[in-house]
Each structure stands twice: as structure tokens, then as C-alpha cells.
Amino acid sequence: MxxxxxxxxxxxxxxxxxxxxxxxxxxxxxxxxxxxxxxxxxxxxxxxxxxxxxxxxxxxxxxxxxxxxxxxxxxxxxxxxxxxxxxxxxxxxxxxxxxxxxxxxxxxxxxxxxxxxxxxxxxxxxxxxxxxxxxxxGIKNDDKPIDYYIKANYSLQTLLPATHQQGYIVFIIGATHFTKRMPNNKIISVCNKIGLPVVLLGGKDVQANAAEIEAAVGEKVYNACGVTTLDQSVYLVSKSQKVIGFDTGLTHIAEAFNVPIASVWGSTVPELLGVQPYKVKDAQVIGIELPCRPCSKFGLEKCPLGHFKCMNEIPENVIVNFVNNA
Missing domain, CATH: 3.40.50.2000 (Glycogen Phosphorylase B;)
Structure with a gap:
């Protein structure tokens, strides 16, 4: 060449x-x-x-x-x-x-x-x-992870309360479409069963959801949704012990830092678009088999059949065991 x-x-x-x-x-x-x-x-x-x-x-x-x-x-x-x-x-x-x-x-x-x-x-x-x-x-894949370069020098001391600075799990609760998100009651249940403090990440569109989750779980949860910038959110992801996330951009960016990821899927499936976790040593894709799934490539504003089983019936123990096991 x-x-x-x-x-x-x-x-x-x-x-x-x-x-x-x-x-x-x-x-x-x-x-x-x-x-x-x-x-x-x-x-x-x-x-x-x-x-x-x-x-x-x-x-x-x-x-x-x-x-x-x-x-x-x-x-x-x-x-x-x-x-x-x-x-x-x-x-x-x-x-x-x-x-x-x-x-x-x-x-x-x-x-x-x-x-x-x-x-x-x-x-x-x-x-x-x-x-x-x-x-x-003549280009060949070098088999290395994706790249994301954090733009500034941040610190956990300025971004998180003291209760979360010694180790935490990131839970990315945002996603563009409703059918990609786990219902609040499920997130609350999972957070209550996690051993480490939890940091909620997402945009302003899920601030109300995050406030409800934080109020229900208590001090164990810190709500950073709509508070941190995207770059700060990525920094928090990079310093976390593990990540729980849905089919959304921040979850995919997390793969750049080789942090263990529980990738939770509702109405969409990673195989269709080829976006399962890439070059992450410890990752688990979590979703359930249903005749109606997937119902869309990119997610919908509501479940077409009204039952939303793809998220409502996700086994919480699979997520919790992945996160709690060293």
C-alpha cells in the first residue's frame, strides 16, 4: 500500500x-x-x-x-x-x-x-x-478494545460523597427509549441486594427515575443523573468496580476501560446489530427469550403488547450474583 x-x-x-x-x-x-x-x-x-x-x-x-x-x-x-x-x-x-x-x-x-x-x-x-x-x-483488526480519552483530570473526591469514594458499582439507568430501560421497582430491588455503594448515571431525562430510586434505597445510592457531564460520567465508570447498564451509549463507552459489565437487554438484542460487549474480559449479556423479542432494532416508547416481560421478568439474581461475586 x-x-x-x-x-x-x-x-x-x-x-x-x-x-x-x-x-x-x-x-x-x-x-x-x-x-x-x-x-x-x-x-x-x-x-x-x-x-x-x-x-x-x-x-x-x-x-x-x-x-x-x-x-x-x-x-x-x-x-x-x-x-x-x-x-x-x-x-x-x-x-x-x-x-x-x-x-x-x-x-x-x-x-x-x-x-x-x-x-x-x-x-x-x-x-x-x-x-x-x-x-x-490491507487493514487487519488489532484485537484491542475501543478507545475513549477522558478530557480532563477529575477526582472521586470532587464528584462523589465520602460514602462512595472507596469503591462503588455504577448503574447506568438511562437509555433513549423506554423499552431499553428496566422499571424502577426492579432497579430498586437490585440495588438493595448489591453489596457495594451504587452510583446512578444517566441524563436529565431519567433524573426523576433516579430520585425515586435514591429515595427508596437510601444512602447506599448516589444519584448523579443529570448532575455529572458525560465526560465526568465516563470517568466515574472508569474508576468503578463493576458496571450495570442497558443498551445505551455510556454502557458501550464503558467497554473502553475493561471494567466488568452486566449488559442488560430488554426489547432489543445485541446480536442483531452486533453490539455485544467488545473485548471486555468479564462481561455478561443478560436477557430472556420471548416469542415477541426483539420487537425493534433501537427500542420503543412502550411495549407493543403491554406486558413488558422482556424487562419485568429479567432474573434479578443473575445481575446481583455477577456484581457481588469477586
Whole structure:
């Protein structure tokens, strides 16, 4: 492969999908001598690549696609690596005429898998699927974890009460859609059975949930939902003993720190999208088999059948035993 290539990698969303592009970017930078690696994403996801040493320049999607295309043309890229494969990226590739390698989303197979409840998509991790996209450039997976670089120097003393500074479990209770979240009563029950103090993490959208959980469990639980920034939340994850989380971006970012993870799944399943925990030595995927599961790829605002068995019937002892066992 010739030296000094200039390559643009594109992935617009979401948090989890973008964090899984980091091994591809790392391998491109390390395996192509002298290559310049640029990355294009939405402004909302800039933080994922801030401080990443394998990206030479970070580009953010402009207000109009025309502006973005003009920026790309000005850079004179040799290749585009399209890890999103949607209408916008197709237009970018068509308008710029730059040679490209495009991620195969297997959209039809995923749709059929979901509708027919069949495993028509091989349970290959998304990182491996991305790696297939760059294999024609001679890139091989280095089999290392995903990358996330914490932006500042934090301390547990400034972020947590004294009761939680000597060791704690992180419980990530947030998720974009309701059917990815465990009901409060289940979370309360699990927290009561955990031996260590618990730190609740999530956005402002789950602050009320977290307040209810904290009130029910007591001082053992510290509610940091909507209080810490995302970067601070990642820091707390990195210093935790273990993590319990749902199908959400922060749970996936936790994989960068090789902290033991109990990955709890409701209406979605990791095999369909290839987002099971990646390169984590101690991880357990927890979900139950149901005729109606999965009911969606990304989660829904309510259970279509009204019973929400996929979360209501999750065996709490599996989570508790994973967390409490040394």
C-alpha cells in the first residue's frame, strides 16, 4: 500500500455506533505509514473523538450538505471510508467522486430477522463488520478494545460523597427509549441486594427515575443523573468496580476501560446489530427469550403488547450474583 494516504472516515450517529469506529481509525493510522486520518460526524458527537491521537483532523457536519461537500473537496482525500451508508453519505460520495469503501449494513436481512424472529444476520460484532469495510486497504483488526480519552483530570473526591469514594458499582439507568430501560421497582430491588455503594448515571431525562430510586434505597445510592457531564460520567465508570447498564451509549463507552459489565437487554438484542460487549474480559449479556423479542432494532416508547416481560421478568439474581461475586 502506498504511503501518505489521506483518508476520510464517516459516521454521523449514534453514540454507540461511533464509539465502535475507534478501532478502525486506530488501525488505519497505525497500519498505513504516513497516512492522514480525518473523521466526519455530527457536532453532537464531537466529544467521542476529542483527544483521540489517531485522528489528524475532526470534521463536523455543516448546516447544509453542500457546505460539507465543499469542505471535503478542499481536503483532496484519496479515499472515503463510509461506515454509515445512508442517503447523505451516498450523496457525499457521488458529488465528490472520491474512491470509497462502504459498510454493508445488511438492511434487508436485519429487517427480516426482526420481523420473522430469525437469525439471518451472523452475530458478528459491529467492529468486525466495520473492519471488513477496510480490509481491501490491507487493514487487519488489532484485537484491542475501543478507545475513549477522558478530557480532563477529575477526582472521586470532587464528584462523589465520602460514602462512595472507596469503591462503588455504577448503574447506568438511562437509555433513549423506554423499552431499553428496566422499571424502577426492579432497579430498586437490585440495588438493595448489591453489596457495594451504587452510583446512578444517566441524563436529565431519567433524573426523576433516579430520585425515586435514591429515595427508596437510601444512602447506599448516589444519584448523579443529570448532575455529572458525560465526560465526568465516563470517568466515574472508569474508576468503578463493576458496571450495570442497558443498551445505551455510556454502557458501550464503558467497554473502553475493561471494567466488568452486566449488559442488560430488554426489547432489543445485541446480536442483531452486533453490539455485544467488545473485548471486555468479564462481561455478561443478560436477557430472556420471548416469542415477541426483539420487537425493534433501537427500542420503543412502550411495549407493543403491554406486558413488558422482556424487562419485568429479567432474573434479578443473575445481575446481583455477577456484581457481588469477586
Amino acid at each position: 502506498e504511503q501518505g494516504l489521506k483518508i476520510l472516515v464517516i459516521r454521523f450517529s449514534s453514540m454507540g455506533d461511533i464509539i465502535y469506529t475507534t478501532p478502525v481509525v486506530r488501525c488505519l493510522k497505525k497500519q498505513l505509514p504516513g497516512a492522514q486520518i480525518h473523521f466526519l460526524t455530527k457536532p453532537a458527537f464531537k466529544y467521542i473523538y476529542d483527544n483521540n491521537p489517531y485522528v489528524d483532523k475532526l470534521h463536523l457536519l455543516k448546516t447544509t450538505l453542500k457546505e460539507t461537500i465543499a469542505d471535503i473537496e478542499a481536503e483532496k482525500f484519496d479515499y472515503i471510508i463510509d461506515l454509515h451508508n445512508n442517503l447523505r453519505t451516498s450523496l457525499i460520495k457521488w458529488k465528490t467522486g472520491i474512491k470509497s469503501f462502504t459498510y454493508n449494513k445488511q438492511t434487508i436481512r436485519k429487517w427480516l430477522s426482526l420481523k420473522l424472529h430469525l437469525q439471518l444476520v451472523p452475530p458478528i460484532h459491529l467492529v468486525e463488520r466495520y473492519m471488513q469495510t477496510v480490509s481491501l486497504l
